Structure formats: C-alpha cells, structure tokens
Amino acid sequence: MDNDVDNSCIVKHFKSYATLDEKDQQLLLSLEEGPRAWPKNTILWHQNDQSDCFYTLSKGWACSFRELKDGTRQVLDIYVPGDIVGLREFSFQKRITSVIMLNDAELCAFPRHHLDHIFSSSLMLCNIMFMITSRDQAILLERLVNLGRRSAREKLAHFLVEISYRLQRTNARVEDHLSLPLSQSVLGDALGLSAVHVSRTFQEFRREGLLKTGNSHLELLDIRGLEAVAGFDAFYLEPPISDSRS
CATH class of the missing domain: 1.10.10.10 (Winged helix-like DNA-binding domain superfamily/Winged helix DNA-binding domain)
Known part of the structure; x- marks a missing residue:
C-alpha cells in the first residue's frame, strides 16, 4: 500500500498543499481506483454532456476547450499528471467545456456524490479541495x-x-x-x-x-x-x- 501512495500523482499533488496523515492518503487513493486508458486524441467528454463525475489524471496529458461557431476553438487549460479534471464543473448539470487527450493517458473516474464522503471524513482534504479550486x-x-x-x-x-x-x-x-x-x-x-x-x-x-x-x-x-x-x-x-x- 505504501508503494501505491508513493506512486500516486494525486497524493503527491495534495501533499504539496499540506501534510496528510495515513487516513487522508487512503481516502485520496480511493479516487484512483479503476484506472482506464484513454488513447491520444480521444474526447473525454463534449461540451453539454451530462456532468456526473470528475477524473484524476494519473498518466498522460489532456486539455479543456470551448468550440466556437466558426469551427475554431479556445483551449482553456492544460491538464498534467496529478490534476483533477472536471472539478471546476462540479456545480453544473452539464459540461461547460470539452476535454481531449493530448497523448495516451490514464484516468480514474470519481462520481461527484462520493465527494460527500471525502468532505465528511476529512476537514483537511476539504480544505485542500478548496485551495485547488482557488488556485485554478x-x-x-x-x-x-x-x-x-x-x-x-x-x-x-x-x-x-x-x-x-x-x-x-x-x-x-x-x-x-x-x-x-x-x-x-x-x-x-x-x-x-x-x-x-x-x-x-x-x-x-x-x-x-x-x-x-x-x-x-x-x-x-x-x-x-x-x-x-x-x-x-x-x-x-x-x-x-x-x-x-x-
């Protein structure tokens, strides 16, 4: 289990904000269960799709963008290993951006309603989530x-x-x-x-x-x-x- 913690991008990300105890680290590892591979140029979701989960990016890179009527796009953010993808859209029913893989990637889906467990179980993780959204x-x-x-x-x-x-x-x-x-x-x-x-x-x-x-x-x-x-x-x-x- 220690090796899982050492290799976890999201644990490293959160630890860059604050010291995490063993309980916090294990809660974070639950966000990385069930990793799935996404090939380069795969669309993770389209703008206006249902917003029912967010993802942790454990390997690879992605970017979010908005498609314009003239066929062009505005890239809004680049996601690197350890980033949380989709947290910005947490309070919306529909996706406000599209996301595409910039290279072969590995992501772990995390249903939005599971955040209730994180927030009720750890004040520190709740605070760090707030810090991450503030930094974004x-x-x-x-x-x-x-x-x-x-x-x-x-x-x-x-x-x-x-x-x-x-x-x-x-x-x-x-x-x-x-x-x-x-x-x-x-x-x-x-x-x-x-x-x-x-x-x-x-x-x-x-x-x-x-x-x-x-x-x-x-x-x-x-x-x-x-x-x-x-x-x-x-x-x-x-x-x-x-x-x-x-």
Whole structure:
C-alpha cells in the first residue's frame, strides 16, 4: 500500500498543499481506483454532456476547450499528471467545456456524490479541495492577463514556464530541461495566436537556445531563460494558505 501512495500523482499533488496523515492518503487513493486508458486524441467528454463525475489524471496529458461557431476553438487549460479534471464543473448539470487527450493517458473516474464522503471524513482534504479550486481560478485570471497584455514572446514563454511549475508538484525531477506533448496548434489555441505567429516565435526561441520542437512535442532547454523572457512571477501558483497542522 505504501508503494501505491508513493506512486500516486494525486497524493503527491495534495501533499504539496499540506501534510496528510495515513487516513487522508487512503481516502485520496480511493479516487484512483479503476484506472482506464484513454488513447491520444480521444474526447473525454463534449461540451453539454451530462456532468456526473470528475477524473484524476494519473498518466498522460489532456486539455479543456470551448468550440466556437466558426469551427475554431479556445483551449482553456492544460491538464498534467496529478490534476483533477472536471472539478471546476462540479456545480453544473452539464459540461461547460470539452476535454481531449493530448497523448495516451490514464484516468480514474470519481462520481461527484462520493465527494460527500471525502468532505465528511476529512476537514483537511476539504480544505485542500478548496485551495485547488482557488488556485485554478488564479490561473485563469493570470491567463486573462497573458491573453490581453503580453506580447507573443511573453505569452508563449509565460505559458510554458507556468506548465513547468505545475509539473513540479508531482514530478520532482523537473529542473531546467523538460519535454511537453504540446503542438503549435494547441499552444496557438490556448494563447489566441495564429499558426504563423507561433511558428515565428518558436523560431526565435530555437535560435536563442530556449527550446526545440519536433513530433508534436516541445523540449524546454532553458526554463530560467524563458522565465526572463516572460518576466514570470510564480506568486499565483503558491498554495493559498499554509498547513494548519504545522
């Protein structure tokens, strides 16, 4: 069982917010029962589908998006291992976004009504759930600033650095070199940039030794250099409150 805890992305994610006792960790492991494989490009759900559960993403990457009438889409978030997918829609009867797999992934479904057990059994897990939703809101607010007030170079660098910081919650090996399954198309849809704009910015970053691209993957070669381009401040990614038990 200890090995299950050590390998659990969601336990690592929650422990980055606060110290968890054995009972809390076992409750969290119940969210990862019955993992199911989802191939790359599979739609997890469509906008307006019934909202009856959320998921923990134990392996792989996904993104949420809204489809527009002209056939384009706006990517709203990128999900990395350890993230909870669909928690933002907890109070809605229908899905407000669509979600697609960016590579082969593994997810565990968790019926919404099971949250009652989590909330009644652990005040700490309830508090952390609130912190996670608060942080997700902060990320969306920062995304608005990114879309509206930063240059293409700053937008792209900021977004990539943000992803690297989020990965550090569940992957201690993230340092200054990182491979991401993000295509130019996904990044353009997330940042409101044309394919030409994304391609031109990538060329600049490649010449500067900040990243390299290929096969729908990005390799970040100099995260600190990208931070400097973006003027990145990680304040909005910090846990909102400290561990009340410490």
